[in-house]
Structure formats: C-alpha cells, structure tokens
Amino acid sequence: MTKQNTISFYSHLRAQFKDIYESDHYKEEHFILSPQGVHLFTVKGKLLNFCANNYLGLANHPEIIESARKALDLYGYGMASVRFICGTHEIHKQLEQKISNFLQTEDTILYSSCFDANGGLFETLLTEKDAVISDRLNHASIIDGVRLCKATRFRYNHADMTHLETKLKSAQKYRYRIIATDGVFSMDGDVALLNEICDLADRYNSYVMVDDSHATGFFGNTGRGSIEYRNVINRVGIITSTFGKALGGGSGGFTSGRKEVIDILRQRSRPYLYSNSLSPITTAATLKAIDLISNSRNLIKKLHENVKYFRTSIISAGFKIKPDNHPIVPIMIGDASTAKNVADQLLLEGIYVIAFSYPVVPKDTARIRFQISAAHEKADLEVAVSALENLQPSIINGS
Ligand SMILES: *Cc1c(COP(=O)(O)O)cnc(C)c1O
Helix, strand or coil: CCHHHHHHHHHHHHHHHHHHHHCCCCCCCCCECCCCCCEEEECCEEEEECCCCCCCCHHHCHHHHHHHHHHHHHHCCCCCCCHHHHCCCHHHHHHHHHHHHHHCCCEEEEECCHHHHHHCCHHHHCCCCCEEEEECCCCHHHHHHHHHCCCEEEEECCCCHHHHHHHHHHHHHCCCEEEEEECEECCCCEECCHHHHHHHHHHCCCEEEEECCCCCCCCCCCCCCHHHHCCCCCCCCEEEEECCCCCCCCCCEEEEECHHHHHHHHHHCHHHHCCCCCCHHHHHHHHHHHHHHHHCCHHHHHHHHHHHHHHHHHHHCCCCECCCCCCEEEEEEECHHHHHHHHHHHHHCCEECEEECCCCCCCCCEEEEEECCCCCCHHHHHHHHHHHHCCCHHHHHCC
C-alpha cells in the first residue's frame, strides 16, 4: 500500500471503532483476578458470578485439575501437529468414543472449538445441489459455517414451525436438505422444538443438525442435552457441541453422528485437517468431565434445584421471564439504557451480570442475563433474588 493509502486505511478503522464506542456497543473486557468460579476477585472487587457458562461448576473441579496435571506429566504440553500427521494420542480416540457412547451415536470427531466444528461441517457435506434450512437466531458459527458452503440457504423465523414447513416445501427440489438449529438459544434460554423439527424433517425427507453447546453435559435428565430433553436422541443426524461450557470450560468442540458423516469429515473438514490437535491437557480433563457426569447425577440435580429455586423466586418477585427450565434466565427489561443501568446497579451490589441489547438481541428487548450454576449455593441465589427484589418497581413494570 502507498503511504497515503495506509493512512487512509487506519483512519477508516479508527472511524469505525469510534462509531462502535459512541453508540454504546463497545465491549469492555473486565479482568478477573482469580480462577473462574462463583466467587470472583476482579478489578471491580469481589463479585458473585452469574455470567459464566460454568453450568456444573467443573471449570475448577479438583478432579478435573488433577486429570489435567496427570496428562501434563504423561503426554506433555503441546501437540504441535494436526491429527493426521503426528497429533493423535490414545486419549483423543478415547474422548471421541466416550462422546459417542454418551450421545448414543456411532462416531465423533474433535475440533479446536465448536466454532470450528460448525465451520467445517456444511461445506464438507453439501454442494450447490443441496439446501440448509436454518433458524434465524442460530449461533454465529452455524451462520458462518453455512456461508462457507455452496448449498442454498433458507432461513426460518425463530422457532416458527409453520415458517420452517414453508421453507422445507420450497427446498424440496434440492438433493439433500439439512435443518440446522441451536439446541438452546443463548439469549433467551429457550429450547428448540426438536420433536416438531424431527417430525417435519421426516415429513419433508430432511436431515437434522443440532448445535447443543448450551446443553451438553447438564441439560435433560442425564445431561445428554436438548436432544434428551425433547426426547429425540436417535432422531437427530448430527450433533455439534463445545467443551468450553459445561464440560470443564477449557476449549474444544466436536461433531457426532453417523459413521459415514464422521468418516468424511475426518478426510475433508478443513478446520480438522489444517488446525492443531486438541491439547492433551484439555482432552484428559474433558474425559474426566464426562466421567463425572456419567457416574453421578448429583451436579445435574443440584443445578436443576438451583434453577427451579431462582426461577420461582423471581417470578414471585414480579419479573417476567421466558419459560423452559434452562439455567439461562434472561430478565427482560426492554430499554437498552435501563438494562445497562440495572446491570451497573447490580454490579455495585457485587452481582456480576451482563446487559444485552441491540444488535445482540432484537431492538427494545434489552435484558439482563443470569446464568445459574450447580456451583451456586442457595445463599448465593438468595443474594441475587433480594437484589432483584430491591430494584425500582418501574423497572419491573417496564418489562
Ligand atoms: C458457545 C457456542 C459455540 C462456540 O463454542 P466454542 O467451542 O467456544 O467455539 C458454538 N455454538 C453455540 C450454540 C454456542 O453457544
């Protein structure tokens, strides 16, 4: 670039940044000074945490830390290779097998993240002869994954089964059709209507893909996710999910399903072929996380009780919340600056929650999102409930 052009490029970026900053869409990063958990030391003092995806409190569970330590001793730190060159340990295969058993699928392939699992999925399986029918509120990684493939894209209004059916009718002329949906939508905590989606898929000869990142490990009776909650375990063709939330919260993701699907992903999926293997530390820790969940329902039960207590209490306090028994509990405020004020006020009382507003959620549906964990004690939840009860009644009425 010429010097002139370079100067212009930087000034273009500065203007864009200024715009973000001045329109209240700037995302600040708050430093936390202690390990992830319910009680955090941060630059803003000691906070009670309600905004992590640490649903089972496994992020710093002693047995997980111990497994990670052992893996470090046994396998060392780095893989420095992709899987098919010299990046596969026995524990990678064990983790794939364990996930397949857990989700009752035939095979599983690991990725560095669920973002990568979704990014490497559609392009590998579909061509311009095919179609993807996607919920409008799907996670950015599904949207990007679909963008990378040449299949025709249809979008249906969020959770609108009539609209999905219309789109399926339009997509009949394509060779193969995949309906793609989040299992649980992170901004509302609502669960995809997977039983109805599977019925429609049967009627319109389509395949179903679910990204269960906000459900794997803790949601449903035994933690199999939204597919268990909606009773469709063997009806969903492809499941993608993350290790970065309930399953220890380190990093990594996977795609699980039929052998034919996983076989071809292993040969062709670009984020798998061209990106580093999951570190042994994360792999071993995730294996332990799945063992902990499989061997005892205690954490899932405690999470369930916490969610029930919190939801019931804030409904009695007069707040409107969306149904479904998910630990994501958005408190609907409406106005963006009111939501921000509420979050700031809660922060002053030591409660760490985030306000979400446009463009992350639709205009005038700003909200405060609470995320409940099995690591919360009843006393922690009581603190949050009483802080919410003490908010101005006008805020509740505005909801
Ligand atoms: C969090 C999330 C992801 C991203 O997972 P990573 O493993 O952190 O990349 C993908 N999809 C959904 C639905 C998510 O909630």
